Amino acid sequence: MDEADRRIVAATQDGLPLLPRPYHAVAEATGLPPGEVMARMERLLAEGAIRRIGAVPNHYALGYRFNGMAVWDVEDARVDALGARIAALGLSSHCYRRPRHPPAWSYNLFTMVHGRTREEALGAVEEIAAVLGDAVRAREVLFSTRILKKTGLRLAG
Amino acid sequence: MVPLDETDRRLLDGFQRDLPLAPQPYAAMAAALGLTEAEVIARLASLQEAGAVSRVGAVVRPNTAGRSTLAAMAVPEARLEEVGGLIAALPEVNHCYEREHRLNLWFVVTAGDAAGVAAALARVEATTGLPVLDLPLEAEYRIDLGFPLRWT
CATH class of the missing domain: 3.30.70.3460 (Alpha-Beta Plaits)
Incomplete structure (x- = not known):
């Protein structure tokens, strides 16, 4: 991403304005021509730096009150292939590999599951477990009990 | 829980991704949903107001711009x-x-x-x-x- 790309991301991180010509508003905010804003966003989308552009639902407000962070200790040699398969299932909103910190933390695969009931969220965990199979040595589900803060991506500076 | 009608649901089902990169994206959404541009904008505004939609915009890959x-x-x-x-x-x-x-x-x-x-x-x-x-x-x-x- 170059400087102009970063300006576009910074100008859109709180969302696009709900005006008939939102990209023109972004153009004004960034000092770029509207055609260039759209072309750059198209390119960032194609490259994967922008995942998607659309209405971002708030799962909690839509009734998905149960947010579980299911964490798995998966064999290192198999975690990337399995992570990609889990992501494709549509059972989790996020699927990440993170480092272990033994003995405090032994899990390397993180999947976020959502349910309108605890059982629904745990059902998704079981479906994920079935795919991970014997590559899993241990797992836990950490349900959230309170949201202290939740805002979109913010760039410092 | 925020109550949604059938049109709100179609809007969320169809436009969690693929908001058109065209000068008037909400007009393009309206055409797909059988609504007017003003109706789409009003619905998005009220979904945002009610908290059902946190924003309309780009989801950026982590560690891309920071x-x-x-x-x-x-x-x-x-x-x-x-x-x-x-x-x-x-x-x-x-x-x-x-x-x-x-x-x-x-x-x-x-x-x-x-x-x-x-x-x-x-x-x-x-x-x-x-x-x-x-x-x-x-x-x-x-x-x-x-x-x-x-x-x-």
Whole structure:
């Protein structure tokens, strides 16, 4: 991403304005021509730096009150292939590999599951477990009990 | 829970991704949904107002325009209010959750670069006197379609 790309991301991180010509508003905010804003966003989308552009639902407000962070200790040699398969299932909103910190933390695969009931969220965990199979040595589900803060991506500076 | 009608649901089902990169994207959505541009804008505004939609915009790949990490702490029950409030107030923190675990406080720190993230974590440790577990992203497995909503 170059400087102009970063300006576009910074100008859109709180969302696009709900005006008939939102990209023109972004153009004004960034000092770029509207055609260039759209072309750059198209390119960032194609490259994967922008995942998607659309209405971002708030799962909690839509009734998905149960947010579980299911964490798995998966064999290192198999975690990337399995992570990609889990992501494709549509059972989790996020699927990440993170480092272990033994003995405090032994899990390397993180999947976020959502349910309108605890059982629904745990059902998704079981479906994920079935795919991970014997590559899993241990797992836990950490349900959230309170949201202290939740805002979109913010760039410092 | 925010009540949604059939049109709101079609809007959310159809436009969690693929908002057109055209001069009038809401007009293009309106054409697909059989509404007017003004109706689409009004619905998006009221969905945002009600909190059902957090924003209409781009979802950016983590660590693309800055650096972030997931951090976890084991906070004694008696200090949870104090420490949770302190962390949620930090400008570098955009998500902060209490979770059912020995590690009961989880938060995401975002800054312009890795040094900014490290400085924020060091400040949390110094202020609270509690160790922070730093769990930066090593790989993201792509969820391209968004998380499909089930309405019934």
